[in-house]
Amino acid sequence: xxxxxxxGGDASTRPPKDVLVEIYRKMTLLKxxxxxxxxxxxxxxxxxxxxxxxxxEAIPSAVSCLLNQDDYVCTIYRGIHDSLAKGVPMKQxxxxxxxxxxxxxxxxxxxxxxxxxxxxxxxxxxxxGSSMPIANGLALASKMRGDGRISVAYFGDxxxxxxxxxxxxxxxxxxxxxxxxxxxxxxxxxxxxxxYATAIDxxxxxxxxxxxxxxHVDGNDPVAMYAAAKEAVDRARGxxxxxxxxxxxxxxxxxxxxxxxxxxxxxxxDGWMKKxxxxxxxxxxxxESYATEAELDAIEKQIQADVEEASSFALSSPYPxxxxxxxxxxxxxxxx
Ligand SMILES: Cc1ncc(C[n+]2csc(CCOP(=O)(O)OP(=O)(O)O)c2C)c(N)n1
Ligand SMILES: [Mg+2]
Numbered sequence: 001x002x003x004x005x006x007x008g009g010d011a012s013t014r015p016p017k018d019v020l021v022e023i024y025r026k027m028t029l030l031k032x033x034x035x036x037x038x039x040x041x042x043x044x045x046x047x048x049x050x051x052x053x054x055x056x057e058a059i060p061s062a063v064s065c066l067l068n069q070d071d072y073v074c075t076i077y078r079g080i081h082d083s084l085a086k087g088v089p090m091k092q093x094x095x096x097x098x099x100x101x102x103x104x105x106x107x108x109x110x111x112x113x114x115x116x117x118x119x120x121x122x123x124x125x126x127x128x129g130s131s132m133p134i135a136n137g138l139a140l141a142s143k144m145r146g147d148g149r150i151s152v153a154y155f156g157d158x159x160x161x162x163x164x165x166x167x168x169x170x171x172x173x174x175x176x177x178x179x180x181x182x183x184x185x186x187x188x189x190x191x192x193x194x195x196y197a198t199a200i201d202x203x204x205x206x207x208x209x210x211x212x213x214x215x216h217v218d219g220n221d222p223v224a225m226y227a228a229a230k231e232a233v234d235r236a237r238g239x240x241x242x243x244x245x246x247x248x249x250x251x252x253x254x255x256x257x258x259x260x261x262x263x264x265x266x267x268x269x270d271g272w273m274k275k276x277x278x279x280x281x282x283x284x285x286x287x288e289s290y291a292t293e294a295e296l297d298a299i300e301k302q303i304q305a306d307v308e309e310a311s312s313f314a315l316s317s318p319y320p321x322x323x324x325x326x327x328x329x330x331x332x333x334x335x336x
Contacts (some may be wrong), residue, residue: 005284008223013223015226019065020290021299023222024281026061029303030081031278033090036307037080037097040085045315046098048111051078055220055252058277059184060085062225063152066233068100072122072151074131077112079124079250082154087119094314102317104136106324128160128189131155132181136168139177139236140222150178150236158189161201169244170212173293176241180232183244184219186251212242219247220277252276 008014034054040046056078065083067073075082083093096103097111097231104116114124123134135153142149159165160183172179183203187194193321207214213235217228225247232243252270254261261269280309285291 003168005211005280005287007221007284008227010287013227014223015065016228017290019226020223020285021295022149023058023061023226024238024285024291025299025303026085026294027057027222027278027281028062028300030057030084032300032303032307033080033084036311037094038253038257040311048097048099050111050257052253052257053078053081053184053251055272055276056081056184056186057209058222058225058281059182059219059247059249060154062222063180063182063229063233064225066229067120068119068149070147071149072120072135073154074123074125074135074138074151075114075121076128076131076156076158076159077126079114079154080111080320082235083114083116083119083124085120085269086152088116088121089119090310091313092116094310094318097154098317099319100314100317101320101324102313104137106328107320108324108328129155129159130166132159132168133164133171135181136172136175136177139172139179140175142178143175144250147234148237150180152180152182154182154184156189157183157185157187157194157203158192159183159195160206161189161197166206166209169207169212169242172242173210173212178236178239179242180229180236181242181244182229183246184249186249187247188255188264190253190255191259191280194261204244207244210244214246215243215244217248219249220275222277222279222281235275240269240313246275251334 041050054287073086090102096105096109096114099107099110101107104114119130128329131153135151138152174240204214204216215228217224219225228245232245237244252273
């Protein structure tokens with residue numbers, strides 16, 4: 001059967017059907033979760049900044065299908081997709097987004113600081129470039145313990161111009177750390193175009209300076225993304241050291257919710273939105289007979305119910321008590 005979408009190239013390199021469908025399930029979860037969160041913020045029921053990753057679903061969905069629960073992830077403020085795909089329980093995630101006591105960080109982290117070690121999400125940071133050295137530290141610990149865990153550092157294209165990126169790649173390379181560096185290149189850092197701020201046409205090429213493999217991949221192609229991530233994860237797990245993946249994508253809602261997109265080229269965003277990876281991948285799965293419409297409908301319906309349940313749980317949870325203010329801040333609780 002013919003389809004307008006063509007994902008992943010050669011059929012012989014595709015993952016099995018259950019993995020292809022699981023990638024779709026994750027992508028749908030991220031999409032629906034984002035849609036619900038934006039609508040709740042816009043209704044005023046949650047007050048907070050939101051850096052939507054809508055449009056970038058294929059990247060963490062494919063990567064996470066290759067990770068174990070105890071593998072580590074370090075991500076950024078635009079990282080709710082990454083956390084959910086890794087397996088942070090949705091109710092706790094939502095409660096954290098809403099600043100409630102039942103959240104992953106007892107409501108004291110908020111959307112920019114999700115941490116949930118039980119799912120392997122070790123840090124979500126607002127400091128551009130800082131996910132990479134932290135992932136190195138976790139990977140070094142894994143290597144010294146010999147526990148087989150690997151670390152994934154997610155970051156943006158803008159972050160690859162920060163010193164910490166270069167330091168982290170250098171160190172990971174000389175120490176052969178089990179890290180996968182995943183750059184989600186969405187073409188902008190805040191309101192600055194990639195070409196204006198970056199002195200090389202592909203970030204993946206920067207891997208050469210650190211003698212590690214670099215992979216430039218279409219991050220909106222879930223099948224190609226899976227293949228790229230598999231190569232890097234297998235290398236890290238097998239003791240072969242780090243890989244830099246540059247996954248090309250686009251963010252549909254600007255830098256921050258409320259962004260007017262005035263710095264973009266006319267039609268640029270619309271062009272990317274027309275190629276929305278979630279419905280495109282759905283059409284491809286059906287056309288290639290990996291799933292039926294009814295199976296995918298059922299997945300979407302279940303996710304809708306789960307998102308509804310998680311958001312209701314969050315909004316009906318209590319705010320943290322004032323007594324919590326000084327707890328979990330330093331290793332030793334601050335005295336009154
Ligand atoms: C060290 C540091 N410098 C500057 C900022 C301000 N800042 C916040 S987001 C951002 C853009 C980062 O762009 P990119 O790495 O491409 O990630 P994206 O937001 O596109 O996902 C900047 C410069 C910051 N938070 N931290
Ligand atoms: Mg960017």
